Amino acid sequence: MLQIFSVKKTLNFLKHAKPISIMSMILVIASFVSLGTQGINWGLDFTGGTVVELEFSKSVDLLELRAEYDTDAADGAVVQNFGSSRDVLIRLPVREELKSDFQVAAIMQGAQAIDANVIQKRVEFVGPQVGKELAEQGGLAVIVALICILIYVSFRFEWRLAMGSVAALSHDVIVTLGIFSVLQLEFDLTVLAGLLTVVGYSLNDTIVVYDRIRENFLKMRKGGPIEVVNTSITQTMSRTIITTATTLVVVIALFLKGGSMIHGFATALLCGIFVGTYSSIYVASYLAIKLGINREHMMPVEIEKEGADQPPMMP
Amino acid sequence: MLNKYPMWKNIMVMIIVAVGAFYATPNLFGEDHAVQVVATRGAEVTTSTLSTVNGLLESKGIAVKRAELEDGQLLVRVQNSDQQLLAKEAIAEALGEKYTVALNLAPATPEWLEALGGSPMKFGLDLRGGVHFLMEVDMGEAIRKMEEAKIADFRTQLREEKIRYAGVRKTPKGLEIKFRDAENLAKAERFLKSRSNEMVFNDGSSGDNFALYATMSESYLTQIKEEALQQNITTIRNRVNELGVSEPVVQRQGAERIIVELPGVQDTARAKEILGATASIEFRMVDEKTDLSAAANGRVPATSEVFPRRSGGITVLKKEVMLTGDHITGAQPSFDEYSRPQVSINLDAKGGNIFSNVTKDNIGNPMATLFIEYKDSGLRNPDGSVKMTKIEEVISVATIQARLGRNFVINGLDHSEAQSLALLLRAGALIAPVTIVEERTIGPSLGAENVQNGIQAMIWGLAVVVVFMLIYYRAFGVIANLALTVNLVMVVGVMSMLSAVLTLPGIAGMVLTVGMAVDGNVLIYERIREELLAGRSVQQAIHEGYANAFSTIADANITTFMTALILFAVGTGAVKGFAITLMIGIATSMFTSIVGTRVIVNLMWGGKKVKKLSI
Numbered sequence: 001m002l003q004i005f006s007v008k009k010t011l012n013f014l015k016h017a018k019p020i021s022i023m024s025m026i027l028v029i030a031s032f033v034s035l036g037t038q039g040i041n042w043g044l045d046f047t048g049g050t051v052v053e054l055e056f057s058k059s060v061d062l063l064e065l066r067a068e069y070d071t072d073a074a075d076g077a078v079v080q081n082f083g084s085s086r087d088v089l090i091r092l093p094v095r096e097e098l099k100s101d102f103q104v105a106a107i108m109q110g111a112q113a114i115d116a117n118v119i120q121k122r123v124e125f126v127g128p129q130v131g132k133e134l135a136e137q138g139g140l141a142v143i144v145a146l147i148c149i150l151i152y153v154s155f156r157f158e159w160r161l162a163m164g165s166v167a168a169l170s171h172d173v174i175v176t177l178g179i180f181s182v183l184q185l186e187f188d189l190t191v192l193a194g195l196l197t198v199v200g201y202s203l204n205d206t207i208v209v210y211d212r213i214r215e216n217f218l219k220m221r222k223g224g225p226i227e228v229v230n231t232s233i234t235q236t237m238s239r240t241i242i243t244t245a246t247t248l249v250v251v252i253a254l255f256l257k258g259g260s261m262i263h264g265f266a267t268a269l270l271c272g273i274f275v276g277t278y279s280s281i282y283v284a285s286y287l288a289i290k291l292g293i294n295r296e297h298m299m300p301v302e303i304e305k306e307g308a309d310q311p312p313m314m315p
Numbered sequence: 316m317l318n319k320y321p322m323w324k325n326i327m328v329m330i331i332v333a334v335g336a337f338y339a340t341p342n343l344f345g346e347d348h349a350v351q352v353v354a355t356r357g358a359e360v361t362t363s364t365l366s367t368v369n370g371l372l373e374s375k376g377i378a379v380k381r382a383e384l385e386d387g388q389l390l391v392r393v394q395n396s397d398q399q400l401l402a403k404e405a406i407a408e409a410l411g412e413k414y415t416v417a418l419n420l421a422p423a424t425p426e427w428l429e430a431l432g433g434s435p436m437k438f439g440l441d442l443r444g445g446v447h448f449l450m451e452v453d454m455g456e457a458i459r460k461m462e463e464a465k466i467a468d469f470r471t472q473l474r475e476e477k478i479r480y481a482g483v484r485k486t487p488k489g490l491e492i493k494f495r496d497a498e499n500l501a502k503a504e505r506f507l508k509s510r511s512n513e514m515v516f517n518d519g520s521s522g523d524n525f526a527l528y529a530t531m532s533e534s535y536l537t538q539i540k541e542e543a544l545q546q547n548i549t550t551i552r553n554r555v556n557e558l559g560v561s562e563p564v565v566q567r568q569g570a571e572r573i574i575v576e577l578p579g580v581q582d583t584a585r586a587k588e589i590l591g592a593t594a595s596i597e598f599r600m601v602d603e604k605t606d607l608s609a610a611a612n613g614r615v616p617a618t619s620e621v622f623p624r625r626s627g628g629i630t631v632l633k634k635e636v637m638l639t640g641d642h643i644t645g646a647q648p649s650f651d652e653y654s655r656p657q658v659s660i661n662l663d664a665k666g667g668n669i670f671s672n673v674t675k676d677n678i679g680n681p682m683a684t685l686f687i688e689y690k691d692s693g694l695r696n697p698d699g700s701v702k703m704t705k706i707e708e709v710i711s712v713a714t715i716q717a718r719l720g721r722n723f724v725i726n727g728l729d730h731s732e733a734q735s736l737a738l739l740l741r742a743g744a745l746i747a748p749v750t751i752v753e754e755r756t757i758g759p760s761l762g763a764e765n766v767q768n769g770i771q772a773m774i775w776g777l778a779v780v781v782v783f784m785l786i787y788y789r790a791f792g793v794i795a796n797l798a799l800t801v802n803l804v805m806v807v808g809v810m811s812m813l814s815a816v817l818t819l820p821g822i823a824g825m826v827l828t829v830g831m832a833v834d835g836n837v838l839i840y841e842r843i844r845e846e847l848l849a850g851r852s853v854q855q856a857i858h859e860g861y862a863n864a865f866s867t868i869a870d871a872n873i874t875t876f877m878t879a880l881i882l883f884a885v886g887t888g889a890v891k892g893f894a895i896t897l898m899i900g901i902a903t904s905m906f907t908s909i910v911g912t913r914v915i916v917n918l919m920w921g922g923k924k925v926k927k928l929s930i
Contacts, residue, residue, distance in 0.1 A: 127752035200875035250776030250830035259768035
């Protein structure tokens with residue numbers, strides 16, 4: 001039997017719980033600080049504006065191109081390479097007095113002055129109103145998702161575990177957002193999709209561990225909550241490593257091969273998988289212990305049969 | 316006995332897999348190069364058009380793979396893109412201007428498969444290239460129009476009922492109807508209340524000022540908005556059809572927005588012009604009593620308005636609208652006996668009745684055709700919406716010679732105006748102007764690149780996972796890999812069955828399913844290993860492994876499914892595509908990893924004496 005993680009002995013994962021959870025808290029605080037000071041580099045979907053993606057026939061000097069855009073219609077154009085030196089992405093803010101068509105025309109004119117064979121690969125325009133609504137809806141979606149999960153998990157498990165899982169998920173979302181904020185990566189709609197997928201993925205991990213915790217509380221006659229949790233984590237570690245690895249492999253494939261349009265999505269997942277994997281142990285399980293989870297909470301509630309307390313009608 | 320499924324269960328699983336695979340097959344056939352013929356200017360595509368086209372192509376030596384008539388459209392499939400171009404040119408030349416002939420790609424699903432409901436997945440715009448518009452309906456304008464209609468209604472009703480009123484006008488407090496005394500006000504209030512349920516009436520009298528205020532009820536406002544949106548969707552759908560685009564999408568989004576997707580379209584300027592143009596006409600009587608010079612100085616009676624004439628100068632028209640463009644069912648450009656362009660108009664039955672009555676009462680009086688158009692002014696409102704300018708012009712004034720019925724002509728236009736007015740009227744007028752609030756154009760090369768990228772990512776991801784599972788779990792790994800492949804086929808099958816749209820994030824969803832779908836099997840297999848290490852018998856271990864992992868897999872997947880559902884609810888376009896594939900992927904992967912692999916495991920090891928498992 002080939003095994004990646006083979007430990008006959010239970011490992012004491014929670015030994016390091018305190019320093020790691022403190023580190024997690026620092027990460028969360030740092031994320032908040034970055035979100036507060038730097039904010040998020042909102043993409044077109046949320047801010048509105050115009051994006052033009054161009055492919056030049058040869059590599060292009062951005063300084064030269066920027067000089068072309070020193071006109072009124074293209075004022076405020078942000079010009080950057082992505083992918084290769086031939087591919088250029090240009091972002092323009094919404095201008096009250098200008099139609100997006102004029103802006104795009106000005107962009108094309110400037111590009112053609114440098115390279116007559118330039119191809120316009122993508123043009124996107126989003127009105128600011130639409131973007132604002134989307135941002136509100138998106139934020140709401142994440143909150144609704146967390147609430148639904150809280151309800152489901154407390155219904156399936158126990159409120160202490162539910163709190164732990166939601167804390168872990170919030171932790172994942174905040175830290176992933178924090179990474180996007182610190183690195184000033186563009187946050188567009190696909191990133192939001194990625195973020196919600198992270199929520200689902202990270203919960204997978206948490207639930208697998210919780211399921212085992214519940215089972216072991218009932219099975220193991222000896223040992224306190226900490227031993228039970230350690231045993232559960234050890235037993236599921238193999239699975240966690242394998243699943244994380246396979247998911248990571250495909251996400252890396254998406255990141256490297258998927259192309260520019262889902263780069264943000266892949267990046268969000270990449271961050272989320274790392275953060276989500278350790279948070280299922282050091283945030284979700286640890287918090288449940290801190291909330292005082294013990295064997296009694298796991299005992300199945302005896303459901304009395306209807307009429308069980310009455311004398312039988314037929315002796 | 317442990318690990319034996321009853322026969323029916325095995326057969327059921329196989330049937331489900333077979334059905335999934337069957338509906339996935341249309342995707343293997345690819346697409347045919349085709350030429351699409353759509354009738355425009357009053358023409359029709361019929362079986363005779365079909366035989367004409369068939370004969371024509373035969374004489375030109377172009378082999379037709381299949382030609383079919385569906386929904387009033389003709390689709391001719393040919394062998395390759397060279398023949399497609401030749402065929403298009405030949406057909407366009409032969410059929411003339413009355414038809415739109417466009418290049419198209421049609422799914423090459425065989426007929427028998429199609430008959431059984433098989434159709435390939437549709438590619439989203441990000442994979443195929445095209446334009447996406449999000450349009451917003453100007454509800455303020457729809458409501459304003461309704462208020463004007465109400466003002467006219469109140470006037471007529473009160474006059475007919477012989478209730479004396481001093482004036483009706485729009486105020487910020489609602490529509491104000493003024494009276495000279497309380498008696499008339501009370502009478503009018505009783506009468507109007509019995510007539511218009513949709514309005515809320517309030518007595519706003521103070522001192523000598525007797526006024527009744529009418530405002531629209533909440534439910535009526537909602538109804539107006541709903542109708543405006545529905546009518547605009549219908550109109551835009553008609554216009555899109557005039558563009559001759561294959562597989563266009565026109566959908567409502569929320570309370571006042573419409574999504575339009577035109578695959579393959581690159582000429583956005585023309586598409587915008589046709590979709591966004593809001594032109595309509597109104598017929599009104601000319602107010603001959605008012606002196607033109609007085610009107611030019613702003614002295615116009617309250618019942619009349621001044622409009623510019625297209626030919627220059629001004630005209631005074633009565634405010635009351637005799638007929639609006641909504642009743643127009645057909646409009647064709649043509650020429651009168653002096654070869655001047657004109658537009659022949661057909662009305663619906665109701666419009667015909669109204670028009671017949673008005674013209675009967677007004678023989679000998681001049682009637683004007685008012686052309687109304689909303690144009691994007693290039694400016695924006697503070698909230699970011701586009702400012703529209705309303706252009707109103709009198710295009711013709713004609714004396715009514717006789718009672719007119721359902722068919723008549725409008726003249727006073729130049730050639731191209733007659734053409735575009737006819738097109739716009741035929742496609743129906745937009746009840747309220749629309750503005751484009753979002754526009755996305757994806758070039759066809761980028762679309763093809765996206766497909767390539769997605770497939771590459773999928774192959775790489777799949778290859779690594781498959782190899783890993785094989786090495787790590789050996790025989791069981793083979794089974795898991797089989798389940799993974801079946802799972803992918805089923806995702807494609809279900810998506811094709813639901814005719815869901817595949818987008819780039821959708822492909823990402825599939826790739827992600829590959830990575831996450833093995834989780835189910837990993838959980839089961841790890842559990843089996845544990846049970847084996849704990850010293851259980853092989854059969855017991857398999858049984859326990861599946862039994863114990865089940866609730867974990869279910870819990871984990873249900874929560875992921877919930878987040879996908881939320882994503883589906885808030886997401887738009889491409890993200891919705893991701894949510895759909897994720898949801899389908901979760902459902903099918905639960906089936907294949909729990910039930911599917913169990914069938915194979917049972918058939919291979921179940922109910923036998925097995926000493927050692929290859930896991």
